[in-house]
Amino acid sequence: MAFSLVIPTLLQRAKSEGQDVWRETSARLMEMAGREPAAFKGVVAGMDAAQKSFVEEVIRKGAAGGGPRDGAVRRDTGATRDDDKEPTIALKMNF
Numbered sequence: 001m002a003f004s005l006v007i008p009t010l011l012q013r014a015k016s017e018g019q020d021v022w023r024e025t026s027a028r029l030m031e032m033a034g035r036e037p038a039a040f041k042g043v044v045a046g047m048d049a050a051q052k053s054f055v056e057e058v059i060r061k062g063a064a065g066g067g068p069r070d071g072a073v074r075r076d077t078g079a080t081r082d083d084d085k086e087p088t089i090a091l092k093m094n095f
Contacts, residue, residue, distance in 0.1 A: 003032060003039045004046075011051070014058050026062025029055070 007029070014025040033040040044055060 003036065003043045007043050011054060022058050022062035026059045029059055
């Protein structure tokens with residue numbers, strides 16, 4: 001994956017569109033960091049202090065819910081989540 005192109009593009013979008021896209025941007029950045037940690041670190045290491053600070057801010061605030069505001073249009077991913085259901089995997093606690 002061309003991290004050196006994708007990461008700056010994501011950050012430019014986050015900067016130009018504002019905090020409404022930070023949740024999505026944060027998720028993508030974290031996904032990339034998890035998939036190829038060395039490549040992600042390499043790209044971030046090449047950034048100046050202001051860019052690094054912005055990456056950190058987007059990841060923190062995006063992960064904390066800095067996404068769409070009330071009334072903002074959200075895309076429906078089609079995924080559903082049943083918080084009321086019991087877990088399908090039972091943990092064994094016999095150590």
